Amino acid sequence: MAFTCNSCGLAFPDAANQREHMKSDWHRYNLKRRVAQLPPIDEDSFVSKVASLKIEGDEKTSKKDEKRRQKEAILEQKRKILETARKAMQQRKDDEIMKGTLDETIDSGDLEFQKEVEKAQQAEQVNEPPQLTPEQQQELLIQEKLKNKVDLPETTCLFCSHKENADFPTVDDNILHMFSKHGLYVPEQKYLVNKTGLVKYLGEKIGFGNVCLCCNYQGKNIEAVREHMKIKRHMRIPYESEDEKLEISEFYDFTTSYDANEDDEEGEWEDIEGEDGEVDEDEDDIPSDGAIIQNGHELILPSGRVLGHRSLQRYYRQNLPPERELTEAQGTVIAAENRNLLTVRDKKAHEQQKRDWKSEIRRAKYYDKKFSKNMNNQEHYRDQLLQ
Amino acid sequence: MNQLAIRQEDANILLHQKNILDEQVIDKYRTAGTITETGLNYAIDLINQIYHFKSRQPLSVSQLCLMIDSLLVNMLSKVYLKCEKSITNPTSFNVNEVVSNFSPELDDSNEYFFKEGDIITINLGVQIDGYNSNVSHTICIYPPGDKPIGPLLGGKADSIIANYLCTKIVIALLGLSMTPEKLPLEARKFGNVVNGSMIKHYVNYIAEQFNCRVIPGSEIRQIRRFLSGQNELLEEKGYKGIKWYESDEEINIINKLGGETNSITKIFGEDTVKHQKGDEEFIIKSGEIYQINLKVASINDFNEIGIITTETINEYTGVNNKVNEFKMKPTIFIRDFIMNYKLKLKASRNLISKIDKKYSVYPFKLNYLTSSFPMKNNSLQEMNEIKSQILDNKLGLNEILNHNLVNAKPIQVIKFLPYKSVLDNHSVTSMGVNVDKLIKNSNVITDKSIESTTVLINNLNNELIQLSNNFEPVYCQSQFKLVDPTVEQLFNSLNGKFGVKVKKVNALPIKEQMDLD
Numbered sequence: 001m002a003f004t005c006n007s008c009g010l011a012f013p014d015a016a017n018q019r020e021h022m023k024s025d026w027h028r029y030n031l032k033r034r035v036a037q038l039p040p041i042d043e044d045s046f047v048s049k050v051a052s053l054k055i056e057g058d059e060k061t062s063k064k065d066e067k068r069r070q071k072e073a074i075l076e077q078k079r080k081i082l083e084t085a086r087k088a089m090q091q092r093k094d095d096e097i098m099k100g101t102l103d104e105t106i107d108s109g110d111l112e113f114q115k116e117v118e119k120a121q122q123a124e125q126v127n128e129p130p131q132l133t134p135e136q137q138q139e140l141l142i143q144e145k146l147k148n149k150v151d152l153p154e155t156t157c158l159f160c161s162h163k164e165n166a167d168f169p170t171v172d173d174n175i176l177h178m179f180s181k182h183g184l185y186v187p188e189q190k191y192l193v194n195k196t197g198l199v200k201y202l203g204e205k206i207g208f209g210n211v212c213l214c215c216n217y218q219g220k221n222i223e224a225v226r227e228h229m230k231i232k233r234h235m236r237i238p239y240e241s242e243d244e245k246l247e248i249s250e251f252y253d254f255t256t257s258y259d260a261n262e263d264d265e266e267g268e269w270e271d272i273e274g275e276d277g278e279v280d281e282d283e284d285d286i287p288s289d290g291a292i293i294q295n296g297h298e299l300i301l302p303s304g305r306v307l308g309h310r311s312l313q314r315y316y317r318q319n320l321p322p323e324r325e326l327t328e329a330q331g332t333v334i335a336a337e338n339r340n341l342l343t344v345r346d347k348k349a350h351e352q353q354k355r356d357w358k359s360e361i362r363r364a365k366y367y368d369k370k371f372s373k374n375m376n377n378q379e380h381y382r383d384q385l386l387q
Numbered sequence: 388m389n390q391l392a393i394r395q396e397d398a399n400i401l402l403h404q405k406n407i408l409d410e411q412v413i414d415k416y417r418t419a420g421t422i423t424e425t426g427l428n429y430a431i432d433l434i435n436q437i438y439h440f441k442s443r444q445p446l447s448v449s450q451l452c453l454m455i456d457s458l459l460v461n462m463l464s465k466v467y468l469k470c471e472k473s474i475t476n477p478t479s480f481n482v483n484e485v486v487s488n489f490s491p492e493l494d495d496s497n498e499y500f501f502k503e504g505d506i507i508t509i510n511l512g513v514q515i516d517g518y519n520s521n522v523s524h525t526i527c528i529y530p531p532g533d534k535p536i537g538p539l540l541g542g543k544a545d546s547i548i549a550n551y552l553c554t555k556i557v558i559a560l561l562g563l564s565m566t567p568e569k570l571p572l573e574a575r576k577f578g579n580v581v582n583g584s585m586i587k588h589y590v591n592y593i594a595e596q597f598n599c600r601v602i603p604g605s606e607i608r609q610i611r612r613f614l615s616g617q618n619e620l621l622e623e624k625g626y627k628g629i630k631w632y633e634s635d636e637e638i639n640i641i642n643k644l645g646g647e648t649n650s651i652t653k654i655f656g657e658d659t660v661k662h663q664k665g666d667e668e669f670i671i672k673s674g675e676i677y678q679i680n681l682k683v684a685s686i687n688d689f690n691e692i693g694i695i696t697t698e699t700i701n702e703y704t705g706v707n708n709k710v711n712e713f714k715m716k717p718t719i720f721i722r723d724f725i726m727n728y729k730l731k732l733k734a735s736r737n738l739i740s741k742i743d744k745k746y747s748v749y750p751f752k753l754n755y756l757t758s759s760f761p762m763k764n765n766s767l768q769e770m771n772e773i774k775s776q777i778l779d780n781k782l783g784l785n786e787i788l789n790h791n792l793v794n795a796k797p798i799q800v801i802k803f804l805p806y807k808s809v810l811d812n813h814s815v816t817s818m819g820v821n822v823d824k825l826i827k828n829s830n831v832i833t834d835k836s837i838e839s840t841t842v843l844i845n846n847l848n849n850e851l852i853q854l855s856n857n858f859e860p861v862y863c864q865s866q867f868k869l870v871d872p873t874v875e876q877l878f879n880s881l882n883g884k885f886g887v888k889v890k891k892v893n894a895l896p897i898k899e900q901m902d903l904d
Contacts, residue, residue, distance in 0.1 A: 321729070324727075326393075327471065327747055328401065328471065328517065328613070329471060329517060329613045329747055329748040329749075330724050330743075330747050330748060331393055331397065331401055332401040332402065332405075332517065332611075332612060332613040332614060332748075333613060333614065333618070333621065333724055333748045334392075334393055334724060334725065335393040335397070335398035335401050335402055335624075336402060336611075336614055336621070336623050336624045336625070337621060337622065337623075337624070337724075337725055338622040338623060338624045339620075339621070339622045339725060
C-alpha cells in the first residue's frame with residue numbers, strides 16, 4: 001500500500017483518506033508522542049483519554065464552585081460571628097450597667113472573638129489579591145507615589161535635601177548652583193530653549209518618580225534617591241546614546257544649527273543613526289550639527305568633508321595613485337595598441353654580448369700591462385742609493 | 388609599469404561599431420572636411436596677400452601657423468558642442484626640402500619667411516568626435532602679381548603634376564572598389580578587386596613616368612575613429628594601408644644593376660619595415676575611409692642612380708657646424724599613451740595633465756596649451772601673451788620628453804643618397820655602413836610635392852566623398868607625358884556618366900576678422 005501513516009502505523013486505500021487522517025487530532029497526538037519517543041496509541045485509547053480529560057475539565061469547574069461556596073460559607077460565618085458579637089456587646093452593656101465592672105473572662109472571650117474576626121479578614125485577603133489586575137496594581141502604586149510626591153519647583157536644587165533650604169531666585173542661579181556644587185552639567189546650552197521645563201522635568205523625575213537621573217535605580221522616597229545619587233555621583237544628565245538625547249530633546253531647538261535646505265535630510269539622519277550608532281566622529285561638535293548625511297560607512301558633513309569609520313582606517317590611510325580615467329580617444333588608441341613593452345631578452349645574444357664585454361676588458365688590461373712594462377723598462381740597472 | 392587594458396567588449400565597440408558609417412558619422416566627417424578646407428583656403432589666401440598681391444605686411448611662418456590654428460579651433464568650437472574635437476595635425480608649412488612637421492613656435496630664435504620660387508606644402512587637419520580630415524596641398528610662390536607670369540617648369544612642375552595624377556588615380560581606384568566589374572582588364576592582373584598592391588603599382592608607375600619617386604614615409608591607409616596614423620610609434624591592430632620604404636627602392640636598384648639581392652649587404656635593413664609585405668594584399672571595401680598622403684620628389688637634378696631618403700633635423704649639428712645649415716628643434720609633440728611614469732617636477736606634472744585633457748591622442752604644439760589660444764583677433768598683443776606663456780610650458784617639457792611620455796614629431800628633409808657612395812670603399816667600415824653619415828653628406832632635393840586628402844567610400848549612396856583638397860594644382864607644365872591606355876581608362880572612370888560619383892566638400896567663405904558662418 002502506498003498510503004500509510006508511519007506515526008500511527010496505519011494504511012489507507014487512497015490519498016484522500018490519508019489526508020483526512022493526517023488532519024485529525026489523533027494523528028497529531030501520535031506525532032507528538034513519536035517526537036517524545038513514545039509508542040503510538042490506537043484510536044480507542046485516544047478517545048478514552050480525550051473523554052477522561054474532559055471529565056477532569058468538568059471537575060475543575062466544580063472546584064471553582066466549591067471555592068465560591070466556601071467563600072460564601074466563610075462570609076456566612078463572619079456574619080454570624082458579627083451578630084453574636086453584637087449580641088454579646090449588648091449583653092455586656094447591660095451587665096456593665098448592672099454590675100459596673102468588666103469581667104476578665106468576658107475579655108478573654110472578647111479576644112477570642114477578635115481573633116476569629118481577624119482570621120476571617122485574613123481569609124478574605126488571601127482570596128482577594130489574585131483578583132487584582134496589573135493595571136489596578138499600577139494604579140495603586142501611582143496612588144501611593146502621589147501620596148509621597150514632593151514638589152520640586154524649578155528654583156530648588158534637585159540634590160540638596162529640603163533641610164538645607166536650597167532655594168534660589170531664578171532658574172539660572174539654580175543651574176549654576178547645581179553645576180558648581182553637584183557638578184550637574186547641562187549639555188548643549190546653546191540650543192537649550194526651555195530651561196525651566198528641563199529642570200522641572202528632572203525635578204519630577206526625582207521628586208515624583210523617585211528615579212535616579214543616571215541609572216535605573218528607583219528609591220522608596222526622594223531622600224533615598226538623593227542619597228543614591230550623591231553616593232554614586234549620579235548627579236548628571238546622561239547625553240550619549242540616541243535614546244538619552246531624545247529623552248530631553250523637547251527642551252532643545254537645533255534648527256539654527258543647520259541650513260534651511262538640509263532640514264529634510266536631518267530627519268532621515270536621525271533614523272539612520274538609530275540603526276548604526278557606531279559611526280566614528282573625528283570632530284567634537286558633530287552631534288550638535290544635525291545636517292550629516294550618512295553614506296554607507298561614511299558620514300558627509302555639511303562642509304562637504306567626509307568622515308570615515310575607524311574600522312576602515314587602514315584602507316583610508318593608503319596612498320594609492322589616482323586611477324587613470326580614459327577618454328574615448330585614449331581608450332580607442334589603447335585598444336588598438338599592439339606594442340609589447342615587455343621585451344623578451346634573447347638568451348644567445350645576451351651571452352654573446354657578455355663574452356664580448358669580457359674580451360674587451362681582457363684586451364684593455366693586456367694593453368695596460370704592456371704599456372706600463374714599456375714605461376718602466378730600464379736597460380741598465382741603476383742603484384737608487386748611489387745616485 | 389602598469390599596463391592599461393581595455394575590456395574586449397569595449398574594444399569591440401570602440402574599434403568596430405563606432406566606425407560603421409551612418410548619416411551622423413558622415414556628417415561629422417563632412418563638417419571636419421569643411422573646416423580643413425576653410426583652413427587651407429585661408430592659408431592660401433594669406434600667402435597670396437602677403438607674397439603675391441603684397442597687400443599685407445609679411446608675417447613669419449610661426450605667426451601664420453598660429454593664425455590658421457586659431458581659425459580651426461574657433462570653427463571647431465561652433466560645431467558639435469558635446470563632442471571631443473581638436474586639431475589633429477598642427478598647421479605646418481613644409482618649405483622646399485623640408486618634408487614634415489615644420490611649424491615653428493613664436494619664440495623660435497629664427498624668424499622664417501618665404502621667398503620667390505619656394506615650394507610650400509600646407510598641412511593641417513581636424514577631428515570631430517574622432518572622425519577626422521587631414522589635408523596637404525602644395526603651392527608655389529611666384530613673383531608678385533595677380534597671376535603667375537608663366538607656368539612652373541622643371542622638376543618642381545614634374546613632381547606637382549605627378550603627385551596630382553597619383554592622388555587622382557588612387558581616388559579612381561577607391562571609387563572602383565564599389566564596382567570592381569568596371570576595372571580595366573589590364574588592372575585585373577593584380578586581382579579582380581581593388582587591393583593594396585594594385586594601388587601601389589599605379590602610383591609608382593605614374594611617378595616614374597614623370598621621372599619622380601615616391602618619398603619614403605608616404606602612406607595610403609585606412610583611417611578609423613581616433614586612429615589616423617597620428618602616432619608613428621603606435622603599432623595598430625587591424626592596420627590596412629600601403630607605406631613606402633627605402634628598402635623597396637634599394638632592392639629595385641640592386642635588381643636593376645643586375646646584382647643578386649642576397650649577396651649585397653643592404654643598408655636599409657628589413658627591421659625598419661614594420662609591416663610585412665603581405666599586408667599590402669588587403670582588399671578595399673566600401674564603408675571604409677582612406678587617407679591618401681603622397682609625397683613625390685623629382686630626381687631631375689641627379690643623373691646617377693640613388694635612393695631618396697629622409698634625414699631628421701635637430702638642433703645639434705655636432706663638430707662640423709656650418710653657419711647656414713638648417714637646424715631646428717621639433718615643435719610638434721604627441722603623447723604616447725602607453726607610457727606611464729610618475730613625474731618629479733611640478734611643472735611637468737601640470738603640463739602632462741593639460742596635455743591629457745586637451746590633446747590626449749593627437750599631436751599638439753606648446754602654444755595650444757596657453758590661455759590666450761585660440762586668438763580672437765590675431766592682434767600682436769595676443770601673440771606676445773602666447774609667446775610669454777610658452778616659456779612656462781617649456782619648463783616641464785624636458786622631463787616628459789626624457790621619459791617618452793611625449794614624443795617629438797621629427798622635422799625631416801629629403802635627401803638623395805647616390806648609390807655609388809654606398810658602394811664606395813670609404814663608406815664601408817668594419818662596423819658596416821654608417822648610413823646616417825652618408826645621408827648627412829648627401830644632397831637635398833627641393834623638387835617635391837605633397838598632397839593628402841581624406842576619402843570616404845560611402846556605401847549608403849554608392850559614392851565617394853572627398854573631404855579635403857579640392858584645389859587644383861598650381862599652374863605648371865611638364866616635359867613628360869603620360870601615355871598609357873589603362874591609366875587613361877582609370878581616369879575616365881572619374882568623369883563618365885556611369886563612372887564613379889565623387890562628391891566634394893566646399894570651403895566656407897572667410898572674412899578678414901574670422902567671422903565665421
